[in-house]
Amino acid sequence: MSGFLEVALLLSAPLLLAAAGELVLERSGSLQIGLEGTMLAGAFTAFAAARAGTGPYAALAASAAVGAGAGLLFALFAVARRADPILVGTVWNLLALGATGFAYRLLAGETGSVLQVRTLPADLLGLPWPVLASFLVPPVLHLLLTRTRPGLRIVAAGEHPEAVRAQGLSVVAIRTGASTLAGVLGALGGGLLVLTISPTFVEGVTAGRGFLALAIVVFARWKPLRLVPASLLLGGVTALQYRLQALGFQAVPYAFFLALPGLLALAALAVSGRGGGAPKALGTPAP
Amino acid sequence: MNGREGGFALELSGISKAFGPVRALDGAHLALRPGEIHALLGENGAGKSTLVSIAAGLVPPDAGTIRLAGKPMAFRGPRQARRAGIALVPQHDLLVEAATVADNLAFLDPAAPFLESRRARRERVARVASALDLDVGPPDARVGELPVGTRQRLEVAGALLTDPSVLILDEPTAVLSPDETAALFRALRARASTGKTVLLITHRLAEVFAAADRLTLLARGRTLREAAVGETSAEEIGALLLGSAEATERTGAPEREAPPADAPPAGGVAVDGGGGGTGPSPALALRALRPRGSAAPPVDLAVAPGELVVLLSIDGNGADDLAGAAAGVREAEGSIEIGGRKVRPGDPLAYRRAGGAFIPSDRRAEGLLPDLTLAENLLLRRPPGGLLVDRAAMAATAADRLARFGVRATGPDARAGELSGGNQQKLLLARELEPLPRVLTAIHPTRGLDLAASADVRARLLDAAASGAGVLVVTADPEEAQAFGRPIRVVYRGRLSEPLPSGTPFEALGRRMAGLAA
Numbered sequence: 001m002s003g004f005l006e007v008a009l010l011l012s013a014p015l016l017l018a019a020a021g022e023l024v025l026e027r028s029g030s031l032q033i034g035l036e037g038t039m040l041a042g043a044f045t046a047f048a049a050a051r052a053g054t055g056p057y058a059a060l061a062a063s064a065a066v067g068a069g070a071g072l073l074f075a076l077f078a079v080a081r082r083a084d085p086i087l088v089g090t091v092w093n094l095l096a097l098g099a100t101g102f103a104y105r106l107l108a109g110e111t112g113s114v115l116q117v118r119t120l121p122a123d124l125l126g127l128p129w130p131v132l133a134s135f136l137v138p139p140v141l142h143l144l145l146t147r148t149r150p151g152l153r154i155v156a157a158g159e160h161p162e163a164v165r166a167q168g169l170s171v172v173a174i175r176t177g178a179s180t181l182a183g184v185l186g187a188l189g190g191g192l193l194v195l196t197i198s199p200t201f202v203e204g205v206t207a208g209r210g211f212l213a214l215a216i217v218v219f220a221r222w223k224p225l226r227l228v229p230a231s232l233l234l235g236g237v238t239a240l241q242y243r244l245q246a247l248g249f250q251a252v253p254y255a256f257f258l259a260l261p262g263l264l265a266l267a268a269l270a271v272s273g274r275g276g277g278a279p280k281a282l283g284t285p286a287p
Numbered sequence: 288m289n290g291r292e293g294g295f296a297l298e299l300s301g302i303s304k305a306f307g308p309v310r311a312l313d314g315a316h317l318a319l320r321p322g323e324i325h326a327l328l329g330e331n332g333a334g335k336s337t338l339v340s341i342a343a344g345l346v347p348p349d350a351g352t353i354r355l356a357g358k359p360m361a362f363r364g365p366r367q368a369r370r371a372g373i374a375l376v377p378q379h380d381l382l383v384e385a386a387t388v389a390d391n392l393a394f395l396d397p398a399a400p401f402l403e404s405r406r407a408r409r410e411r412v413a414r415v416a417s418a419l420d421l422d423v424g425p426p427d428a429r430v431g432e433l434p435v436g437t438r439q440r441l442e443v444a445g446a447l448l449t450d451p452s453v454l455i456l457d458e459p460t461a462v463l464s465p466d467e468t469a470a471l472f473r474a475l476r477a478r479a480s481t482g483k484t485v486l487l488i489t490h491r492l493a494e495v496f497a498a499a500d501r502l503t504l505l506a507r508g509r510t511l512r513e514a515a516v517g518e519t520s521a522e523e524i525g526a527l528l529l530g531s532a533e534a535t536e537r538t539g540a541p542e543r544e545a546p547p548a549d550a551p552p553a554g555g556v557a558v559d560g561g562g563g564g565t566g567p568s569p570a571l572a573l574r575a576l577r578p579r580g581s582a583a584p585p586v587d588l589a590v591a592p593g594e595l596v597v598l599l600s601i602d603g604n605g606a607d608d609l610a611g612a613a614a615g616v617r618e619a620e621g622s623i624e625i626g627g628r629k630v631r632p633g634d635p636l637a638y639r640r641a642g643g644a645f646i647p648s649d650r651r652a653e654g655l656l657p658d659l660t661l662a663e664n665l666l667l668r669r670p671p672g673g674l675l676v677d678r679a680a681m682a683a684t685a686a687d688r689l690a691r692f693g694v695r696a697t698g699p700d701a702r703a704g705e706l707s708g709g710n711q712q713k714l715l716l717a718r719e720l721e722p723l724p725r726v727l728t729a730i731h732p733t734r735g736l737d738l739a740a741s742a743d744v745r746a747r748l749l750d751a752a753a754s755g756a757g758v759l760v761v762t763a764d765p766e767e768a769q770a771f772g773r774p775i776r777v778v779y780r781g782r783l784s785e786p787l788p789s790g791t792p793f794e795a796l797g798r799r800m801a802g803l804a805a
Contacts, residue, residue, distance in 0.1 A: 149401050152394045156383050163381035166345070167395070168366035280385065 012235025013134040014189035018213035020137045021185030028178035029158035029281040033089035036210025037096030042187025044100040046194045047201035050117035063191030071183020075176040082285040101203040141224040158279030171286035215265040221277030294357045296321040296484040302351035311337040313508035324485045326495040329505035330737035332707040343375035344368030374451035378458045384431030395445030415444045436467045455486045464601040465797040472498045492521045568627040570757025571726040576621035578608040583781020590757035598761045599768040600778035610761045614645040614728040642725030657704025692717035709740030726757040765796040
């Protein structure tokens with residue numbers, strides 16, 4: 001069973017990182033539904049860097065850098081220029097899918113052979129330390145949002161942006177910062193995926209994890225500490241699905257197991273849908 | 288207008304500011320002495336809010352000088368003004384409802400450290416509450432759950448964290464009870480007696496003459512009068528205010544003359560509203576009505592055709608909820624009848640179909656669509672039946688109605704959101720009173736309006752009653768309630784008093800509102 005737990009943690013960590021970044025961005029009042037695209041960009045960056053001969057940690061750092069750029073780019077359009085964040089996010093998803101697929105073909109050629117990369121070494125409990133460190137991100141964000149001055153400002157920007165402006169602070173600057181952090185964490189999630197459980201790149205390797213992370217934020221009702229159980233649940237179900245497939249469980253078509261995390265996310269959203277917790281100014285342009 | 292008693296704490300002179308084609312300020316002057324409570328008066332749109340926004344660094348002036356303790360200042364933003372010692376408490380509170388009292392105060396404190404424990408934040412609340420002798424609510428309570436009076440004190444406390452030499456309050460008493468108002472003024476007086484300056488924007492002359500030392504009267508962006516309160520009288524200032532407002536009115540829109548064929552003759556049917564509406568078929572009858580979630584006993588109330596009933600209460604005592612329930616915008620238990628016809632509670636469409644009209648308390652958020660034109664807003668109550676809209680005819684009838692209701696605007700194609708508060712309310716009246724409804728429910732119809740606009744709104748409501756509509760008005764202002772000259776029913780914790788004559792003394796109304804008299 002220890003194998004199952006390992007896989008569950010490995011699968012949860014990318015979801016957790018991506019959801020944590022998105023949570024901060026949404027608490028600041030903006031939202032990036034193109035999280036899938038950001039994860040994909042992070043995954044491809046890690047893959048390309050590792051293929052270019054860097055070590056896995058440097059590959060992970062490269063993902064973070066690309067994520068910061070992605071977050072700034074999103075903020076430029078959706079925050080500073082006040083474009084509709086849903087449209088910007090949708091376009092970003094399509095762009096990231098196409099661009100990473102194209103770049104992968106340039107890199108790999110049309111050979112069709114699978115290019116492997118070196119994964120992160122296991123440290124503690126048979127897991128790489130970045131995976132374990134992911135689980136420290138929610139408590140840190142909890143402290144950020146509840147105990148620090150920038151945290152108060154992020155929350156105020158998401159609840160009552162006019163109040164932020166009346167204090168002489170820039171809502172655009174606050175949301176841009178949050179978007180950059182969301183980009184870094186989302187791309188790290190994607191990079192972690194390639195550098196741990198699927199040490200190669202295929203088109204759409206993130207397989208909807210960005211969307212699952214969006215659901216996790218809602219499921220956690222925008223509270224950082226609740227991200228941990230929510231991510232573990234969805235990561236665990238994904239691990240279970242692999243295990244059931246591996247056991248050759250034939251009674252149910254395997255497509256059902258593939259759909260299981262999504263179904264669970266839907267069910268969780270249906271249950272937690274009422275009760276709120278959403279930032280009041282979520283999705284509204286900065287004043 | 289002179290600094291004979293030494294320097295001014297803050298002096299703004301020759302201040303001009305235009306927003307696009309609108310001249311909000313035109314050489315305005317405002318001088319505040321150390322240790323005084325100074326009242327800033329003026330009709331809506333006179334430029335009061337713009338002037339204090341300039342003083343607080345929120346808006347840069349086009350021209351003019353700002354001197355703080357004699358030193359010329361040019362603020363690049365509100366933080367700089369705050370650091371220099373000017374703090375503004377805006378009219379609509381800027382608190383984060385989802386956050387606690389302690390977190391809100393930390394947010395409002397420019398000196399808050401980067402990292403702060405929950406205990407340190409709680410201690411700030413206790414420190415502030417005891418220093419100012421103001422109850423700002425429990426530190427861990429969510430601000431959204433606090434009564435408006437507490438929220439208002441919290442906002443004041445937040446502004447005072449930096450111990451500013453000039454504290455500016457924009458209409459702080461609009462939502463306060465007489466007791467809360469008195470407590471606030473006590474705190475402000477204590478502050479002024481330490482040499483700090485308080486500037487107060489208000490519409491209530493009684494407050495000015497009870498609490499302020501000096502006053503400045505703005506009209507159309509200019510300073511009309513600066514005086515010590517002892518040198519003038521409420522009568523003089525009231526006349527100046529009304530005069531300036533009417534003067535603006537006359538230059539703006541065509542005079543309301545030659546009433547249209549379907550408009551009521553002025554002072555038409557004289558109706559004595561003392562009876563409590565026991566006629567055969569009241570315009571509005573509430574039987575055992577209780578707004579959902581209310582802890583108060585069910586309420587019976589009837590409004591006869593031609594009758595106007597005033598519900599007077601401090602916010603939070605259920606008058607708004609009751610009126611909202613009557614108009615179907617709040618869920619309720621019990622029964623509602625309009626003209627003898629049963630209407631399902633909690634169904635605003637049924638209320639309207641039965642002949643009901645409604646003026647909500649928040650005209651911008653619930654009454655109007657600010658991004659649509661005036662003509663389109665006027666159509667909302669009775670959209671045209673056909674598939675296509677004849678825009679030319681729509682504009683023509685709209686222009687006619689706007690003129691008759693005295694809405695000052697560039698034309699029927701102006702956006703509703705561009706109008707001043709008074710004109711927005713007139714626009715709402717133009718929509719809700721034509722054609723004449725069977726019953727009109729109006730919640731705080733004059734809140735935030737200047738004297739002239741308030742008087743106009745009251746006259747329209749009385750006209751509607753005189754023409755045969757049943758009118759139910761909710762207000763929190765005893766003077767306003769008296770001004771209707773119709774029976775007043777005080778609502779305290781959801782209970783209605785018996786009808787009181789409109790001549791009931793102000794103090795007696797205040798006591799009943801506070802629940803001190805049965």
